[in-house]
Amino acid sequence: MTDLGFHVRGYGPPPREGRPATVLVHGLGLSGRYFAPLARRLAASGATVLVPDLPGNARSRAAARRAPGVGRQADALARRYRRLSSVPGPLVANSVGCQVAAALAARHPHLVSHLVLIGPALEPGVSGVRQFGRLVADAPREPLGLLSLAAFDYLxxxxxxxxxxxxxxxxxxxxxxxxxxxxxxxxxxxVRGAGDTIASGTWTRRVAGLVPDGRAVDLPGAAHAAHYSAPDAMAALIGKFTVGEAGEAGEPG
Structure with a gap:
């Protein structure tokens, strides 16, 4: 579906007023396509899942004349969700998308029931050059399918x-x-993939500790895009967490 140039993929039951939707937020320069494995698994459990291309990115490139800042993207996503449902829903994000999700949850708390941050980036105090080096180091740890998808989206x-x-x-x-x-x-x-070179264990635990009700967990066998390489395990974590079993999903931050 497309709303004023803002492209959103839908999985599971169609969104409707009064029903919460799970929103998946992609990382920098990407589209929501790399969330498809996780979205399908969440939808199989009956969830309504929305996967946008944020304004200025991929199929939503024309929705913004130039690259919007984090806050503007968060506000645009909040407006889109508000038109679909008045019920707060889970918000799941990866990498730099975690910054957009954190801004949305802080600015529009009535829209978010649960927040899941996968490999949050970027780490304060780390230079852009070092951050880029971490991205390069992570690439060989990701599935080839993800690398080709990401290269196309960046183009x-x-x-x-x-x-x-x-x-x-x-x-x-x-x-x-x-x-x-x-x-x-x-x-x-x-959530941090145990092989993630971009979001360190120290940083992800700090992120969890900054949130008043935050928990951190490492996911074995995955790297930065844990939702892509381990969608079954990620869907199980999200399912337990969003039904109130957070104590089984991770340790307090």
Missing amino acids: VTGPLRCAASFRHALRDAAGSFEVNLARVRAPTLV
Whole structure:
């Protein structure tokens, strides 16, 4: 479906008023396509799942004349969700998408019932050059299918927009990200693929600790995009967490 150039993929029962939807938020320069394995598994359990291409990215590239900042993307996503449902739902994000999700949960707390952050990036105090080096180191640990999908998405979004989005994300990491995390009121699960070279264990535990009700867990056999390489395990974690069994999903942050 497309709303004013804002492309959203739907899985499971169609969204309707009064029914919560699970929203999956992609990382920098990407589309929501790499969430498809997880979205299908969540939908198989009966969930309504929405997977947007954020404004300025991939199929939503024309929704913004230039790369929007983290806060603008969060507000655009909140407006889109509000038109579909008045019931708060789970929000799941990966990588730099975690910054968008944290901003949305902080600014629009009535829309988010649970927050799941997978491999949150970027880490404050780490230079852009080091962050890029971590991304390069992670690539060989990811499935080949993901690498080809990501390369195509980066080309569609465009190198200039990717670079501009990276600058926005670095500024957000240095300023607003931790502030937003501290303002999140939804129960939060921070998941790190055990082989992730981008989001360190120390950082992901700090993210969980900044949220008033945050927990952290490592997922064996996965790297930065754990939702893609281990969708069954990720769906099981999210399922337990969102039905109130967070004590089984991770340790307190």
